Amino acid sequence: MKKNIQTMVDYWLKLFICLIISMSTNISAHDYNNISITILDSAVAEAKGAVCLDGSPPAYYHAKGFGDGANNWFLYLEGGGWCISDEDCAVRLTDRSGSSKYKPKSVYFGQNKSQNQTENPDFYNWNRVYVGYCDCSSYMGDVELKTNVTRRGARVFNAIMDDLLAKGMSNAENAILSGGSAGGLGAMLHCDGFSELLPNAKRVKCISDSGFFIHAKHLPGADKRAEYYANVSAYHGIRVDSLPSSCTSRMDETLCLLPENIIRDIKTPLFIVETAFDQYQLALNYFSNESTWWNCTNNIEVCTPSQLQTIKDYGVALRQTLQEISDTTSVGIFVHPCFRHGHFYEKSGWEGSFILGDKTIAQAVGDWFFDRASFQVIDYDNELPRFRNCSKFIASSYI
Template sequence: MVPKGMVDHLLLLIGALLVMNTQFHCEGNDKVDVTILESAVSKGAVCLDGSPPAYQYAKGFGDGAKNWMVYLEGGGWCDSKSDCLKRANEALGSSKKITPNYFGGILSQSRTTNLDFYNWNRVMVRYCDGSSFTGDVEEIDQETNLHRRGARVFNAIVEDLLAKGMKNASNVMLVGNSAGGLATILNCDHFRALVPSASKLKCIADSGFFIRAKDLPGAEERESYYARVVEFHNITRFLPKSCTSKMDPGLCFFPENLVGDIQTPLFLLNSAFDKFQITYKLKPHPADEPQWQNCIQNIGVCSPGQLQIIRDFRTAFLETLQDIGNCSSRGMFINSCYIHDFLWSTARWNGNGSPRLGNKTIAQAIGDWYFERSFVQEIDTKNDYPLNCTDS
């Protein structure tokens, strides 16, 4: 029998890929070819199945020719040999299975919807390691040929992009969604060190602020799951000693314990009602599971008690943000949509489906923050129930 936790994660990954595929295709955005980085293999920088890493690259033009955006794809994690082996047979663990994604949202070449970044060099780093680009295990599993080399994948691709012109970049952004958003937080200062000549370099994490919420249902499983991910991929040495010297390494995979020490300017884009965290990480009592599943699929049928749990999550999320401090270089756009991921969808990025805070869409807020046209720390404190935002 497949463990229930694994089933949950597989369903999540399948659902996320279907949604992303639909979003990219239905918007008619730019199709960009996949680059397989064969040269990375000799450096041990490979996907879970040992295949070379991959990325998609759209060359910049005009006044954006010296500006670069590196986008880290999301897609969950794997915490065991069996879990990672499943991914190794799919696009989230093998470049052999990767097909081109369409570039929309912040990656779009449309000047109308993406005025600030449409003509930048835009790169989507495909996610095939299961560790948010932080794992580094030297040993290869002889029985399964399983590799755990996410940190090497990140370094090899950045090195290749530097040779393609990023070493001479003026403006640079590291961006990511979901597990890629967490990867952006974890790699932000490291990326800054790899691109020292850029005059302006900033990081944007979309839906990557996963909270511990130690007083809410499922806290023990949240903590143990990330501890397993950290241990299985040997992530401890990648994590900052400022955190691991004070607490268990697994807890240092939660952004709340890391963000305060990040020196590079960082923007946090998230919903306080993050659908992924509520759906897959907020687990009430097992006896309530069937009713809870109905609720999280359709907020309109939630009972008062179930809604209270969801509201408690929002409270914990906002309190966690307060605990990380109010740095002047920290940008925020914390909305109340019952959604996970915003940047790759053109409608959510800068269309009718984009939540507005301070009378700005997400695109306007991030553009203003990046180019320092205004201070941006927008948090929706008015809606204490999740909003049914749409993409239309």
């Protein structure tokens, strides 16, 4: 009973945090940002067998590009955490994280896919696609066996890509595969494969928003983190050949789900948007076993001395991990010190609040994508996260 209760508590906490980036689907907004759902019924057929956890067909939302953006594509993979057992996944069969039946009929496209030229000058008239998450494997699972929980994330991804290619993406001149949280991890893992789908495009690049989950093997819970991703891999049947061989040849294949171990193996240019103090990772990714941790990540004033030290240590580990890859010029990096998980869906996250190197996230990503300027900025001023005054944060010290 205690285990079941804890499973439910963990699930709801994870879902609450991981869906922060898509909470604005219920926000009243301009009509051009409310996009109707596309249910991909054809993907259910045996030839593809691409279905959500509950067996329902996958879904996405597509707003067509126009003008000089008609042949440009900006895809976003929704996040929502992972599940690692039938029991763990069962609670997702009756909500949007495991079934298209519960997806909203339309979604609000966040700032990174806004059709407002002022808010989103570089990408406002592109084809904008929001891919609904319903497999809980970062779009990587591939289990043939059908049970009450169907694990087919990789097939879901492939089926949606096939449909978009047929609808014009095959003619893309410029394309971005992005995602948030578990979707951000999915964007990294599928980055090179996505690029291979578009051999004639001028530019193909990828963006991960709050998807850089770290092993931090010298910090508390490292073994549990490694075990957790091993369980994700085993339960969802993630195939070895879907991971970079240059990674799987030098370490346990399950560790190749961790971005720090594959980042140098990704050939396609990648931009990483992170906070040095990610709420999800600190609260629910085994950096602390204390029951009061959730309160701490919501109000730093109630944190214990040991929790504050854990936060500091995590911030150092995350920044050091990203610092180590900063010599890879094709990688863009934007790391600020505010407590957060997800950036693209709020105006304050995409083009308003955070300024590093005199640029917002939108400006940094745009300059990087169009090769106007490289961008690798990590804030080092703050050893603890900023809760207040983050709406106008400006870094004064960075790499």
